[in-house]
Amino acid sequence: MTNSDDKLIRMAGQMADFFRSQPGAPAEAVAGHINAFWTPRMRQDFVRHLAEGAEADPIVRDAARFVRLPEQTPARA
Template sequence: MSNPNDKLIRMATQMADFFRSQPDRPAPEAVADHINHNWAPRMRQDFVALINSGAEADPIVRDAAAFVRLVQQGCDAPT
């Protein structure tokens, strides 16, 4: 069975591969936008934590982490 964290990086890498070929906007921002709109808050939190801890990832995936919105502690409002 694979590590769930590996799956987050793998999914983000697939997005990076797609958005790399789209010239209309920077790929890191496009990846983050997709993550922000389609991933649950916990997935986003785990993804950013992985990147911040030094997980091996595509440069676009690493750059995208800076644009991923996180839910603030004690805040119930969606982001």
């Protein structure tokens, strides 16, 4: 576990705080933001850190299900 791993969880938690007050599905919104703006390495580290037992907001934990990992990222033409 590194400070950068903790920072990823903290950033996702800030997104969860924002999307919690918005209409719709907050976990999917958090994951959508992560998929759009985080590098594949950041996404991979985020999911790994949660799998290793990092404490996180329930919305953040739920969002991990929707995060695209590098092998799942659609290829661009």
